[in-house]
Amino acid sequence: MFTLKSFIGQFKKEWVLFRAWLYVGIFLGILISIVIPYLIERYGNGFTEENQLQFAFTFLVLALGGFYSVLQFVASLRLDLRSKEIWLHSTSSIRQLIGVKIVFSLTGYTIFNILFTGIAIYSLRAAFIASFGQVLLLLVFVVAIIALFQLMIFVSILLFLAFYLQMKYFIGRFAIVLMMGAYFGCIYLWFRFTESIIYVKIFQHIGISLSWLEQYLPKSKLPSMDIRLGTLYVVEELALTILFALLFIIATKWLEKVVLR
Incomplete structure (x- = not known):
């Protein structure tokens, strides 16, 4: 039975094992986003404005941070995959154990x-x-969107990890090539599908305009740089929620079958 106490226990375990990843990530991020722009500005003879450099390097840190988070999540999964006894003798299901890993990595x-x-x-x-208040709202808005996107990436990684382990059983090391091809192929097809007329006709219904939030966000000194919000489609968001919930269930069940066979 999975209780709050067992969740906290599993979360603490992840913290002990992988907190160094967070510390190192933050340290390197500060080094890249603050220290390096300062040094370039100081010794670059007016190469560019410090704020522009800082934004560019911070954007780079955010991009690399997503990849770094994926590596940490995969490292956590691999640790348990190497010790199947952890899953075999745990009182919690594999789905619950993986859920804790996702929560930790996402946190x-x-x-x-x-x-x-x-x-x-x-x-x-x-x-x-x-x-x-406007800056705080913008910060919350951006971080929430990034976190949701990362959650979808974690779920997709679970699914393709199960696919990789299944294929590895049949074709060996070549499975990694097949898995990478399938992963990027699915991403390409997904984006093509979301841009299609069929997708719009099926999912983009019950729209809720978010333009009313714009008054609570920072205003640009240049009108062309003002933050514009689009429309939230209830049917689309509900469908995506159900889809990724089902993918999570399928991925964890498949992973359990492959690992514990």
């Missing part, structure tokens, strides 16, 4: 994003007119 990634998204917004402070 660390969110902390990372709060810090460096804040730095990115601060580096653009001269281009916007905003109160503290």
Whole structure:
């Protein structure tokens, strides 16, 4: 039976094993986003403005942070895959154990994003007119979107990890090539599908305009740089939620079957 106590216990275990990943990520991020732009500005003889450099390097940190978070999540999974006894003798199901790993990785990634998204917004402070509340809302909005996107990546990784282990059983090391091809192929087909007319006709219904939120977001000094929000489609969001919930269930069940056979 999975209780709050067992969840906290599993979360603490992940923290003990992988907290160094968060510390190292934050340290390297600060080095890249703050220290390097400062050194370039100081010794670069006016190469460019410090704020522009800081934003560019912070954006790079945020991009690399997503990949770094994926590596940490995969490392956590691999640790358990090498010790099947952890899953065999646990009182919790594999789905619950993997769920804790996702929560931990997503929590660390969110902390990372709060810090460096804040730095990115601060580096653009001269281009916007905003109160503290508006900046805070923008920060929450951006971090939430990034976290949801990362959650979808974690679920897709689980699915293709199960696919890889299944194929490895049949074709050996060549399975990694097949898995990577299938992964990027599915991503390409997914984006093509979301851009199709069929997708629009099926899923983009019951739209809720988010333009009313724009008044609570920072205002740019240049009208062309104002933040514009689109429309949230209830049917689309509900369908995506159900889809990824089903993918998570399928992936964990498949992973359990492959690992514990």
